[in-house]
Amino acid sequence: MDAKTLLVAGLGAMLVIYAVTVIRGGLEMPTALQSAIGFVTAFFDTLGIGSFATTTAVYKLRHMVPVKLIPGTLNVGHTLPTIAQAFIYAQLVPVDSTTLVLMIAAAVAGSWLGAGVVVRWPRGRIQIGMGIALFGAAALMLMTALKLFPVGGETQGLVGVRLVIGVAGNFVLGALMMLGIGLYAPCMILVYLLGMNPAAAFPIMMGSCAFLMPMSSVRFVRTHTYQPQAALGLALGGLPAALIAALMVKSLPLDAVRWLVVAVVLYTAANMLLTAKGDHAEVAVAHA
Secondary structure, eight states: OOHHHHHHHHHHHHHHHHHHHHHHHOOOOOOHHHHHHHHHHHHHHHTTSOSHHHHHHHHHHHTOSOGGGHHHHHHHHHHHHHHHHHHHHHHHSOOOHHHHHHHHHHHHHHHHHSHHHHTTSOHHHHHHHHHHHHHHHHHHHHHHHTTSSOOOOOBSOOOHHHHHHHHHHHHHHHHHGGGTOOSHHHHHHHHHHTTBOGGGHHHHHHHHHHHHHHHHHHHHHHTTOSOHHHHHHHHHHHHHHHHHHHHHHHHSOHHHHHHHHHHHHHHHHHHHHHHHHHHHHHHHHHTO
């Protein structure tokens, strides 16, 4: 049994764990709007934009989910589309099996072993630092896309020192997810700068989250810190969106994927800086 087959089997196990968890938490039929939100956010998530920030913005704007329940609702609701994304991209997008499995395992290990350390770091400072770093990386990628700064980007896997760097980097990204910092865009940057085909980031980043999120869903359901109806809307609306968007990414030429990565990184960098500014303002008001 090769590495990709083992990965698919592992995703199947995660799907079973998730299904049992959600059923035990109770099912409540979502509204058309809740399912539509799931469709739109999962569609862009499958293209690498990420879904947490966009879903949170809608929930806050329309006061649909209490703030305290938003993190759990996001994790439980977006798990099913994320597992679907990982299934799809593991089959459709060429990537070295060893690189794929090791980087996913590193992200999972980082989320568990690094959480105790990372959660003590100031969230705002990490967001500012990563936001600035992502802007810098996006500038390098933009120069590459414009043929001003040649960088490799054709290989489907990593070996030697680059593999060690990739595994270590994804370990850190897995740990940073415990602070609510999305893994998608930073993982795109990591894969790109290590010389891999940008499209190879999709199965790596989605596989990482597909193994992390079902386990976090268990915790949220067990403690009743999520909104079951809204979460089911994200799941049911997001599943078909993931299938549709995945076919679009498969058909995109490499240059288009590179431009997509630039757009994703710029969006994520701006979102990180704006979120850090908002968190700082809230803290200042709380202490006023």
